[in-house]
Amino acid sequence: MRNMKKWLSLALAAIMCLSATAALAETPAYAEAPYITNLGTYGAVADRLPKEPMVEDAEYLTIGTYGGELKRSAGGGNWDAGKPIEEGLFRFTTTGEIEPNVAKGYDVSEDAKVYTIYLREGMKWSDGQPFTAEDCVWFYNAVCLNKVDSKGVRDCHKDANGNPAKVEKVDDYTFTVTFETPKYGFVEALSVDLKWHYAPKHIFEEMVQNIIDGKNDEALAIGKQICGTEFSDVGKMGKEMLYYFWNYPGIPTLNPYVLSTEEGKNSVKGEYYEFVRNPYYWKVDKAGNQLPYMDKIIYTTVSNVDQQLMLLLDGTVDYQTVGMDSIQTIIESGTKINIYEWSGAEWGDVGTQLHFNLNIEDEDHKALFNNPDFRQAMSICVNREEFAGLYSNNWQEGGQAAPQPGALGYSEEWAKKWTEYDVAKAQQLFESAGLVKGEDGFYDFADGCDFVLDIVSVADNGAADTYKILEPYFRAAGIKCTFKDSDRSNIDNDLMANAIECMLLPVTGIGEISIVLKPNSMVPGKATNVAWYGTMTKETATGDLLKLIELQEKIDVTSDAGERTKIALEMLKLHEENMWTIAYVAAAPTYHAVNARIQNFLAEGVWSDVYRDMGIAHCQCWYIAE
Amino acid sequence: MLKYIGKRLLLFIPTLIIISFVIFFIIQLPPGDYVTSYVAAMSAEGEVFTPEDIAYLREHFGLDDPWFVQYLNWIKGIVTEGDFGYSFEYGRSVWSVIMDRLYLTLAVSFIILLFQYGVSLPIGIYCANHQYSAGDYALSFIGFIGTATPNFLLAIIIMYYIYVTTGNVYLGLFSTEMLQNGMRWEYVPEFLGRCMIPLIVIGTSGTCGIIRTVRAQMLDEQARQYTLTARAKGCSEATITYKYCLRAALNPVVSGMAGSLRTIFSGSTVSAIVMNLAIQGPVLLTALKSQDMYLAGTIVLIQAVLVLLGTLLSDIALAWLDPRIRFSERG
Numbered sequence: 004m005r006n007m008k009k010w011l012s013l014a015l016a017a018i019m020c021l022s023a024t025a026a027l028a029e030t031p032a033y034a035e036a037p038y039i040t041n042l043g044t045y046g047a048v049a050d051r052l053p054k055e056p057m058v059e060d061a062e063y064l065t066i067g068t069y070g071g072e073l074k075r076s077a078g079g080g081n082w083d084a085g086k087p088i089e090e091g092l093f094r095f096t097t098t099g100e101i102e103p104n105v106a107k108g109y110d111v112s113e114d115a116k117v118y119t120i121y122l123r124e125g126m127k128w129s130d131g132q133p134f135t136a137e138d139c140v141w142f143y144n145a146v147c148l149n150k151v152d153s154k155g156v157r158d159c160h161k162d163a164n165g166n167p168a169k170v171e172k173v174d175d176y177t178f179t180v181t182f183e184t185p186k187y188g189f190v191e192a193l194s195v196d197l198k199w200h201y202a203p204k205h206i207f208e209e210m211v212q213n214i215i216d217g218k219n220d221e222a223l224a225i226g227k228q229i230c231g232t233e234f235s236d237v238g239k240m241g242k243e244m245l246y247y248f249w250n251y252p253g254i255p256t257l258n259p260y261v262l263s264t265e266e267g268k269n270s271v272k273g274e275y276y277e278f279v280r281n282p283y284y285w286k287v288d289k290a291g292n293q294l295p296y297m298d299k300i301i302y303t304t305v306s307n308v309d310q311q312l313m314l315l316l317d318g319t320v321d322y323q324t325v326g327m328d329s330i331q332t333i334i335e336s337g338t339k340i341n342i343y344e345w346s347g348a349e350w351g352d353v354g355t356q357l358h359f360n361l362n363i364e365d366e367d368h369k370a371l372f373n374n375p376d377f378r379q380a381m382s383i384c385v386n387r388e389e390f391a392g393l394y395s396n397n398w399q400e401g402g403q404a405a406p407q408p409g410a411l412g413y414s415e416e417w418a419k420k421w422t423e424y425d426v427a428k429a430q431q432l433f434e435s436a437g438l439v440k441g442e443d444g445f446y447d448f449a450d451g452c453d454f455v456l457d458i459v460s461v462a463d464n465g466a467a468d469t470y471k472i473l474e475p476y477f478r479a480a481g482i483k484c485t486f487k488d489s490d491r492s493n494i495d496n497d498l499m500a501n502a503i504e505c506m507l508l509p510v511t512g513i514g515e516i517s518i519v520l521k522p523n524s525m526v527p528g529k530a531t532n533v534a535w536y537g538t539m540t541k542e543t544a545t546g547d548l549l550k551l552i553e554l555q556e557k558i559d560v561t562s563d564a565g566e567r568t569k570i571a572l573e574m575l576k577l578h579e580e581n582m583w584t585i586a587y588v589a590a591a592p593t594y595h596a597v598n599a600r601i602q603n604f605l606a607e608g609v610w611s612d613v614y615r616d617m618g619i620a621h622c623q624c625w626y627i628a629e
Numbered sequence: 630m631l632k633y634i635g636k637r638l639l640l641f642i643p644t645l646i647i648i649s650f651v652i653f654f655i656i657q658l659p660p661g662d663y664v665t666s667y668v669a670a671m672s673a674e675g676e677v678f679t680p681e682d683i684a685y686l687r688e689h690f691g692l693d694d695p696w697f698v699q700y701l702n703w704i705k706g707i708v709t710e711g712d713f714g715y716s717f718e719y720g721r722s723v724w725s726v727i728m729d730r731l732y733l734t735l736a737v738s739f740i741i742l743l744f745q746y747g748v749s750l751p752i753g754i755y756c757a758n759h760q761y762s763a764g765d766y767a768l769s770f771i772g773f774i775g776t777a778t779p780n781f782l783l784a785i786i787i788m789y790y791i792y793v794t795t796g797n798v799y800l801g802l803f804s805t806e807m808l809q810n811g812m813r814w815e816y817v818p819e820f821l822g823r824c825m826i827p828l829i830v831i832g833t834s835g836t837c838g839i840i841r842t843v844r845a846q847m848l849d850e851q852a853r854q855y856t857l858t859a860r861a862k863g864c865s866e867a868t869i870t871y872k873y874c875l876r877a878a879l880n881p882v883v884s885g886m887a888g889s890l891r892t893i894f895s896g897s898t899v900s901a902i903v904m905n906l907a908i909q910g911p912v913l914l915t916a917l918k919s920q921d922m923y924l925a926g927t928i929v930l931i932q933a934v935l936v937l938l939g940t941l942l943s944d945i946a947l948a949w950l951d952p953r954i955r956f957s958e959r960g
Contacts, residue, residue, distance in 0.1 A: 492661030
């Protein structure tokens with residue numbers, strides 16, 4: 004019996020040894036781009052990758068080949084260059100779920116007050132320095148709490164009472180975010196409000212400390228050393244270097260590409276600039292090849308969209324979003340360009356949305372705009388099919404301001420609500436809303452005062468032409484209107500002064516991928532420059548508008564995800580019932596024109612800021628066909 | 630003469646002060662400021678601003694001061710430190726933004742100027758010497774076409790023609806490869822090809838005026854008695870044309886060149902945008918649109934200085950050439 008035990012122990016030990024050997028043999032062999040190998044300065048790829056690199060394993064992705072460059076055109080940095088390469092702690096999938104990205108994962112305490120976020124061990128900044136929890140914790144405590152990046156503490160980091168969270172380091176690869184009251188959906192909110200939650204402490208610590216200490220000259224001098232740019236003041240510098248960090252050379256990032264430091268290629272305001280591959284990028288493909296596949300993203304600066312189209316046609320540019328009117332030109336050119344159609348997040352065509360300021364100061368106008376009959380009448384007095392044909396040269400169809408198919412809250416009923424063309428019914432509704440037809444055939448207020456709808460819009464946006472098509476319908480229904488288009492800054496000033504009555508074309512469009520994730524243009528008081536609620540806040544809102552704000556607040560304190568969706572649907576139902584904004588043409592999809600040499604483009608997607616627009620197509624996985 | 634120049638230079642100072650004041654006043658005149666246009670542009674990209682964010686931006690850009698305080702600070706910076714202010718749009722000093730494009734602008738404008746005079750002078754002389762001939766009509770017609778066609782339209786037509794015939798889009802003076810790899814000998818033919826478009830588009834716009842001036846002046850001079858005398862004395866037609874008539878005919882052309890200083894500095898604007906030329910004109914337009922007031926103000930101010938300088942140079946040249954002006958100053 005004793006001998007048997009001995010033999011069993013030996014056998015067990017042997018099995019364990021064999022398993023360990025097998026495990027060692029299974030350590031994935033990573034590959035790197037020849038571009039990096041040829042430079043010969045970066046060492047083995049396995050040493051540059053974290054212990055558990057993120058694997059880009061979406062089904063549609065094929066294993067690519069290294070080399071080449073993605074050729075783009077641009078108008079000067081910022082989000083156009085930033086979103087495609089942005090790396091948040093977490094990111095959205097194409098179906099709207101959250102998945103780990105820079106972070107390896109997270110835990111949340113039962114009371115939803117403590118979130119523990121785990122990072123990837125061995126991950127490095129693009130300059131080769133270790134990326135640790137210290138970078139995340141320091142970013143929040145030094146940069147956000149002191150508003151060094153001009154943005155300060157984002158909503159995602161505030162609890163139900165508006166108090167900022169505490170962010171603390173647990174170990175090199177773990178940190179916690181602690182709230183005083185339960186914070187539900189923090190990770191989703193983080194992925195919308197802040198996204199990255201980190202900055203290279205080893206680069207910025209001294210500069211930021213000087214800013215906090217009020218030693219501005221010293222801070223400016225350090226800032227200049229880091230990125231070679233001389234800033235006028237620390238406020239501007241903080242925002243540019245810590246918020247738009249990808250726009251400046253010499254700032255390490257976790258992105259697949261970083262701005263070149265080479266003279267003549269390193270200014271996003273220049274004629275030409277390039278983002279070069281990050282040798283320490285922490286993602287691999289399914290076969291263990293370190294991403295990205297292409298060596299660079301190069302940008303040629305142009306002045307307008309027509310020039311972008313021209314460069315696309317002659318092959319100088321590989322990728323561009325294009326309008327429907329350009330598709331015919333692309334097809335006729337015979338150039339090998341693939342067109343992909345993505346749905347959008349906007350409600351209705353952005354060029355045909357009509358917003359009434361429900362918070363306007365004049366009481367007569369306010370009562371009228373708040374009356375659903377008036378809004379219904381304004382909606383149905385337009386022959387949508389005829390209008391859509393004229394508006395889009397028969398490219399688009401009539402529609403309404405409603406979520407697009409596939410989006411939360413979509414219903415066919417809503418998409419068609421108040422779309423039937425019926426002038427007689429519209430006139431009845433104008434009358435039931437309190438308007439009286441005057442002798443001149445146009446409606447007046449009940450007290451005999453003229454009612455003239457003053458519509459404004461942003462200049463150079465095509466609104467003047469849209470108005471020319473719309474106005475005859477309004478006139479035929481008995482509504483007298485005026486139109487003025489003006490510079491965007493003037494419109495914004497008027498919006499802030501609550502001086503806008505009705506807007507054609509949104510400054511900030513109504514609709515986003517989710518009313519929960521980004522309620523800014525859909526819930527009063529959440530953002531500036533939204534025409535339909537003007538300067539309305541919770542204090543000034545009444546009725547369903549107040550209910551909408553309260554529901555949004557309720558979401559913040561609701562733990563159950565299903566319950567939160569239910570509340571979101573209630574909020575959308577309020578929009579559907581009230582139709583606070585109307586549109587005459589259905590939302591246009593986003594069209595991507597992609598040179599046929601580019602592989603792995605996401606064929607079906609949703610264009611949304613929450614998804615970082617083109618960012619969700621993960622350009623680090625694109626490669627050039629041999 | 631020195632007294633005359635000194636007097637003109639003294640007049641320079643109050644004129645500049647008034648001009649700078651008017652420039653600044655006009656630039657800040659539209660409602661809103663850089664922050665409003667910045668917020669609008671960023672909002673369009675999906676960024677969200679709270680009223681506090683906006684107030685914060687306005688404060689740290691120094692835009693919450695009254696405009697005349699901003700003006701005085703700007704002038705103080707220029708006079709005491711040679712600091713023309715800060716470009717909000719580019720995030721660095723105005724002077725560095727201007728210097729970025731200065732050399733290319735000067736080169737492009739200078740070449741265009743050479744082209745204009747190089748083409749117009751011979752044509753003007755030919756037309757005068759062959760008045761009412763088929764050549765006179767044909768060349769004048771081409772000259773008028775150049776002036777009558779809007780530059781940007783001509784640019785679009787030429788670019789379209791090149792695209793249709795070669796399949797290449799010639800936008801800007803440098804191709805992406807040139808910008809990426811730096812200039813190499815193999816790029817020279819393409820670079821010259823790219824230069825031809827702005828040369829033809831912008832150059833032809835000014836040729837007609839010069840052709841007509843030279844033609845008219847030459848015809849005037851040819852009718853003068855000294856020309857008749859020279860011809861009677863048996864001088865060759867070439868000597869009469871180039872040694873006598875042309876020298877006299879060039880006076881208005883040369884004095885007109887002084888006014889080109891401003892154009893040389895800023896270059897064309899609309900055509901430069903259409904052709905994607907990285908010269909000063911589009912920078913000015915962008916600065917005006919985004920209310921980047923110190924940048925716009927500085928460019929317009931420099932243009933004003935160049936106009937004044939050009940006028941001064943032209944006056945000096947006239948005083949030197951024409952004794953009557955000098956005498957009237959003495960008197």
